[in-house]
Amino acid sequence: MKIEFLGTAGAMTTPRPLCTCDVCKEAREKGVPFSRLGPSIFIHGPNLLIDTPEEITVQINRSSLNQINGILYSHWHPDHVMGIRVIESITADWIHHPEHPEAINVYLPEQVKKDFATYIGTDKHLTHLERQGYARVVQLQDDDRISVDEVMIQPIRLAEEYVYAYLLDNGSKKGLIAMDELNNWQPSEQLKEVDIAILPTGVFEYHPISGERKIQADHPVLKEEATFEETIKIIDQLKAKKVILTHIEEADQLGYLELKKIATYYNNKGYNIGFAYDTYKVSV
Numbered sequence: 001m002k003i004e005f006l007g008t009a010g011a012m013t014t015p016r017p018l019c020t021c022d023v024c025k026e027a028r029e030k031g032v033p034f035s036r037l038g039p040s041i042f043i044h045g046p047n048l049l050i051d052t053p054e055e056i057t058v059q060i061n062r063s064s065l066n067q068i069n070g071i072l073y074s075h076w077h078p079d080h081v082m083g084i085r086v087i088e089s090i091t092a093d094w095i096h097h098p099e100h101p102e103a104i105n106v107y108l109p110e111q112v113k114k115d116f117a118t119y120i121g122t123d124k125h126l127t128h129l130e131r132q133g134y135a136r137v138v139q140l141q142d143d144d145r146i147s148v149d150e151v152m153i154q155p156i157r158l159a160e161e162y163v164y165a166y167l168l169d170n171g172s173k174k175g176l177i178a179m180d181e182l183n184n185w186q187p188s189e190q191l192k193e194v195d196i197a198i199l200p201t202g203v204f205e206y207h208p209i210s211g212e213r214k215i216q217a218d219h220p221v222l223k224e225e226a227t228f229e230e231t232i233k234i235i236d237q238l239k240a241k242k243v244i245l246t247h248i249e250e251a252d253q254l255g256y257l258e259l260k261k262i263a264t265y266y267n268n269k270g271y272n273i274g275f276a277y278d279t280y281k282v283s284v
């Protein structure tokens with residue numbers, strides 16, 4: 001199973017437009033692995049893309065992808081969906097008329113489909129893409145599994161009920177991919193001891209090494225988002241053989257090298273954790 005990180009930021013890219021902080025300055029100067037675009041992951045083999053941030057076209061162009069068999073969405077939030085028009089960029093074609101690339105399957109877990117109709121109008125974008133023959137929506141019920149190129153894929157609803165992780169099983173290896181929002185989540189037995197878990201980093205209330213407080217104790221983000229400390233507790237319960245953390249916010253003010261030090265700090269305590277960076281590929 002080979003997984004490629006197309007983008008490893010969260011809602012704020014690094015560099016953040018117009019920001020002159022040290023983390024953004026370094027990212028602007030050096031690029032990848034210091035810079036991060038919006039959250040998106042690709043699973044080689046079944047060739048499935050998870051989530052389409054605004055920068056997805058650029059991300060695919062700089063990646064090693066040569067085919068996309070389908071797109072899975074984790075939830076409706078703008079940082080995960082607003083590049084959905086990439087479907088048109090890939091399939092629109094008037095040079096080879098009447099032949100044109102096939103419509104791309106868009107897999108929507110049941111709550112995601114409902115939320116696409118409730119919030120920022122993503123259902124209308126999709127209806128337009130379907131009408132043009134570019135997309136084909138496939139709804140997944142919560143108990144559904146799909147099999148693509150002999151990989152079983154199961155949506156897993158998280159504690160924040162509008163968000164799904166995906167469990168992948170190719171017969172010999174299992175992987176769990178959660179794009180965002182682990183707040184209050186407790187993994188079920190079925191998800192424990194997978195070969196690889198890809199999880200959102202969470203927000204850094206404290207610097208894990210120095211212990212310095214980084215977010216004010218009364219800030220509402222601490223109620224809305226899982227913190228890094230809470231994510232570590234989930235990692236303790238999951239007991240995955242390997243963990244890669246992604247969805248790294250510029251606002252956490254931790255650059256690529258600082259995150260490397262944090263990973264080493266935990267790995268010296270017996271963890272097997274790494275922080276993803278844009279274009280990073282991992283095989284299990």
Ligand SMILES: [Zn+2]
Binds near residue numbers: 077
């Ligand atoms: Zn997000």
Ligand SMILES: [Zn+2]
Binds near residue numbers: 023
């Ligand atoms: Zn900045």
